Amino acid sequence: MLLRLVWATLSRHRSRTLLAILGVAVSAAMLLDMVMLSSGMRVSFRDLFVATGFQIRIAPKGTLPFDTDATIPDAAAVVARLRAMDGIAVVSPVLGGQLHVERDGRSVSSTALGVDPAVQGDYELEEGREPRAPNEIVGNEDFLTAVGARVGDTLSGAAGFDPQLRAVSGQRLLTVVGRGRFLYLASGQRAVALPIATLQAMRGAAANDRVSLMMLRTAPSANVDSLLTRIEAAVPTVTAISIETAMRQVDERLSYFRQLAFILGAVSLAVGFLLVTTLVTVSVNERLGEIIVMRAIGVARGRIVQQIVLEGIVIMVVGALAGLGLGLVTARYLNSILASFPGLPAAIDFFLFQPRDAWMALGLLTVAGILAGIYPSWRGASLPIAVTLREEAIG
Amino acid sequence: MGLMLVAALLLQAIDTTPPARPPRTVAIDERLATDAKVRVGDRIVLAPTPGGPGDTVVVAALIQRRADPSEVARAEYRVRMHLDELQRLTGYGDRVDRFAVATPSPSATDSAIRTINTAAFGFRAYRSHDIAVETSRTFLVVSRFHRAIGVITIVASAIFLLCIMLLKVDERRRDVAALRLMGISASSIVKSVMVESAVVAVIGSAVGVAIGGLSSRLINWHYRGVYRTPLSFALITPSIVTLAVSLSLVLGLVAGFLAAQRLVRQPPLELLTGRRA
Numbered sequence: 106m107l108l109r110l111v112w113a114t115l116s117r118h119r120s121r122t123l124l125a126i127l128g129v130a131v132s133a134a135m136l137l138d139m140v141m142l143s144s145g146m147r148v149s150f151r152d153l154f155v156a157t158g159f160q161i162r163i164a165p166k167g168t169l170p171f172d173t174d175a176t177i178p179d180a181a182a183v184v185a186r187l188r189a190m191d192g193i194a195v196v197s198p199v200l201g202g203q204l205h206v207e208r209d210g211r212s213v214s215s216t217a218l219g220v221d222p223a224v225q226g227d228y229e230l231e232e233g234r235e236p237r238a239p240n241e242i243v244g245n246e247d248f249l250t251a252v253g254a255r256v257g258d259t260l261s262g263a264a265g266f267d268p269q270l271r272a273v274s275g276q277r278l279l280t281v282v283g284r285g286r287f288l289y290l291a292s293g294q295r296a297v298a299l300p301i302a303t304l305q306a307m308r309g310a311a312a313n314d315r316v317s318l319m320m321l322r323t324a325p326s327a328n329v330d331s332l333l334t335r336i337e338a339a340v341p342t343v344t345a346i347s348i349e350t351a352m353r354q355v356d357e358r359l360s361y362f363r364q365l366a367f368i369l370g371a372v373s374l375a376v377g378f379l380l381v382t383t384l385v386t387v388s389v390n391e392r393l394g395e396i397i398v399m400r401a402i403g404v405a406r407g408r409i410v411q412q413i414v415l416e417g418i419v420i421m422v423v424g425a426l427a428g429l430g431l432g433l434v435t436a437r438y439l440n441s442i443l444a445s446f447p448g449l450p451a452a453i454d455f456f457l458f459q460p461r462d463a464w465m466a467l468g469l470l471t472v473a474g475i476l477a478g479i480y481p482s483w484r485g486a487s488l489p490i491a492v493t494l495r496e497e498a499i500g
Numbered sequence: 501m502g503l504m505l506v507a508a509l510l511l512q513a514i515d516t517t518p519p520a521r522p523p524r525t526v527a528i529d530e531r532l533a534t535d536a537k538v539r540v541g542d543r544i545v546l547a548p549t550p551g552g553p554g555d556t557v558v559v560a561a562l563i564q565r566r567a568d569p570s571e572v573a574r575a576e577y578r579v580r581m582h583l584d585e586l587q588r589l590t591g592y593g594d595r596v597d598r599f600a601v602a603t604p605s606p607s608a609t610d611s612a613i614r615t616i617n618t619a620a621f622g623f624r625a626y627r628s629h630d631i632a633v634e635t636s637r638t639f640l641v642v643s644r645f646h647r648a649i650g651v652i653t654i655v656a657s658a659i660f661l662l663c664i665m666l667l668k669v670d671e672r673r674r675d676v677a678a679l680r681l682m683g684i685s686a687s688s689i690v691k692s693v694m695v696e697s698a699v700v701a702v703i704g705s706a707v708g709v710a711i712g713g714l715s716s717r718l719i720n721w722h723y724r725g726v727y728r729t730p731l732s733f734a735l736i737t738p739s740i741v742t743l744a745v746s747l748s749l750v751l752g753l754v755a756g757f758l759a760a761q762r763l764v765r766q767p768p769l770e771l772l773t774g775r776r777a
Binding site: 376 | 637
């Protein structure tokens with residue numbers, strides 16, 4: 106009965122109700138996007154960090170991984186010391202650099218990662234195999250396309266370029282043995298991975314026994330926090346970073362987006378609330394005579410309140426459900442814009458859909474719908490029967 | 501390179517400055533001065549590696565950070581030192597990463613770039629503007645994102661405005677019916693509703709501009725504090741105000757027109773009684 110009355114009221118002014126639902130749908134879409142934005146980045150970064158099972162990153166003292174050109178000296182000794190420590194299962198050293206490949210008279214530059222192929226966690230193989238010999242490399246699709254090479258081809262690559270002499274340094278013949286997807290690199294960034302000793306030798310004295318980063322996989326029973334302290338005490342030239350520390354850094358650097366998400370989400374909710382409040386208030390004002398007749402024939406005040414509040418909730422919920430689809434479409438579009446953020450790993454999604462987000466948006470809108478109906482329902486239910494009856498129904 | 505030095509700005513580093521030589525001077529940025537509690541006149545040791553040998557220098561000045569978008573999210577420190585001191589300390593030799601060249605006019609810039617790129621062996625010259633564009637890519641992406649959010653907001657506003665106008669016009673069905681019965685033409689009623697909606701839109705956008713102005717001050721104050729930069733994060737320019745007000749006016753007029761059209765299409769008696777004939 107109650108729902109039938111609500112339906113009758115809302116369908117009396119169809120265009121008005123449809124517009125209100127559309128307005129709520131746009132607000133709901135924006136709200137869902139902002140809820141997705143506020144949590145998506147965090148989840149996405151965390152997934153990326155834990156994807157390969159390395160819980161600790163070791164960077165040169167005072168830096169973040171690959172944030173600067175700084176490197177860790179005496180790498181072999183540090184790796185040996187770390188491997189001997191309790192609680193550390195795997196140590197994966199990484200050296201960053203450049204690879205210049207001459208192809209058809211032009212030079213193609215690419216990011217080069219020197220890794221230990223047996224324990225690397227920087228890429229996933231899509232084709233071919235891991236490098237076994239010193240002159241073997243794995244390239245990503247962008248690199249292979251840029252140099253026009255395929256798995257099995259041999260390329261002439263160099264680790265340096267002297268602009269004054271216009272001559273390459275650290276030149277080697279390298280065989281492509283695999284194609285991989287590099288997890289931490291930006292979309293469109295060309296990349297290759299090769300044995301770390303090869304890249305160290307190609308880079309010359311500057312990279313001799315040096316690494317840019319070490320990734321550690323801990324033993325299942327290890328306490329990560331105590332390991333961080335022990336590592337920094339044992340190797341004073343490094344900073345040990347756990348996933349939690351890295352997440353805090355991510356939070357700090359991308360706090361702008363979280364705050365933007367909060368502000369825009371709040372504005373969307375406020376707009377939806379105002380729209381429904383206005384609509385329901387006007388609707389109640391138009392039906393004062395009708396409401397007062399219901400009161401006069403004995404309909405309880407609570408019943409009137411329920412009906413009016415339900416009107417707000419119906420508009421909000423129907424609008425929110427329509428907004429869910431719209432929100433997913435706009436989130437995909439907005440994500441494609443932010444995906445071109447310079448230097449951001451291609452695997453990162455700013456807008457990551459999780460059912461929890463949809464429920465949260467729906468819950469917030471339902472609460473807003475209830476609140477939107479409170480004032481008009483109070484107004485409708487608290488009218489003096491005799492006076493209003495004479496003014497509205499008779500006069 | 502600067503960051504490597506700063507990362508190694510540890511007081512326990514071993515001083516390798518020959519004792520006879522007076523310490524050189526450096527300038528450090530305010531962020532570093534605050535975090536490391538260093539003041540002008542203090543002596544610090546700069547070393548290329550953490551805990552490694554370094555030189556004692558005197559902090560001669562504090563420098564304010566530039567409003568550079570490329571640096572905004574990077575929590576790094578800056579030290580400015582004499583070129584020869586940095587070259588010696590890092591073993592860089594007689595090398596530099598880049599030269600900055602000042603030219604008297606834009607045409608001289610073009611000609612200098614051409615000359616350097618064709619004549620100087622092993623160098624590549626870039627226009628400062630081009631470098632600025634490249635380093636501002638982060639903000640270009642953010643700007644595109646904001647524009648997309650702006651479009652969604654405009655759509656929501658348009659629907660909101662149309663809804664409000666429909667409600668306002670619906671509220672005055674009887675007044676409109678009476679006016680029509682008195683002989684006022686449908687076009688006059690449409691015009692009056694459009695004027696009313698235009699006034700609502702202009703007043704609304706004026707309030708919006710005021711809120712926007714206040715918000716932009718708040719945003720700049722907040723994010724300048726968070727990122728410790730003099731950069732302006734929100735900027736309200738006359739062109740933005742003009743665009744916002746014009747857009748709002750157009751939306752208001754369209755919403756008013758649509759709402760009024762709906763009303764004048766109905767016969768006056770039907771409007772008056774609320775029943776279809």
